[in-house]
Amino acid sequence: MNILIVDDEKYMTSILKTYFQKEGFNVFAANNGEEALDIFYNNKIDISVLDWMMPKISGVDVCKEIKNISKCKVIILTARSENEDELKALNIGADDYIRKPFDPRVVILRAKKMLRVEKILNLDTLKIDFQSSKAFNNGEDLNLTKIEFQLIKCFCNYKGEILSRQRLIDLVWGLDYIGEERTVDTHINRLRDKIGRDLIKTHRGMGYSFEYED
Structure with missing residues (x-):
């Protein structure tokens, strides 16, 4: 938006x-x-x-x-x-x-x-509830951390757009974040383990994108 x-x-x-x-x-x-x-x-x-x-x-x-x-x-x-x-x-x-x-x-x-921003997004067995800041797979709470949920919310808002590590840091951690860009990779790998590895695509040398069919 x-x-x-x-x-x-x-x-x-x-x-x-x-x-x-x-x-x-x-x-x-x-x-x-x-x-x-x-x-x-x-x-x-x-x-x-x-x-x-x-x-x-x-x-x-x-x-x-x-x-x-x-x-x-x-x-x-x-x-x-x-x-x-x-x-x-x-x-x-x-x-x-x-x-x-x-x-x-x-x-x-x-x-x-x-x-009319949606409060709940259903992706097959995955449900993302933006109001409660929770995600579920087959009804089971995935217990996402605050950073993991902010990442998935960011990806949903920028569906299909390639986001660089620095862009993700600015959106999720904030402009005043001081740390390694590789921190993003660690959190994304953990998020993939919870929601499935196919939704978040890696674009070598560019960043990540969130891909799903409406």
């Missing part, structure tokens, strides 16, 4: 970007309305999170333009508290409206609900 996050407060953009990347989203970020529209026209964006008050072009005007040409979902963020502002945002096409300050986890939950 591709998400566009736009806010002229860079620390806010950075916080939301980190949270959404942890959830497996591919994040595009901008700090004003012009940058936002440039990214939107050059990439397939599934959902946009737009701050209302921005230089050059406001979030509301960006929302209006996005909605005029696409079905992209839009969440408006704002420090404004007037009910009339919420009505204005919804009337010009915004799908949701969140007042600042907010918990980033709330934004993620609303975005997932809007995109």
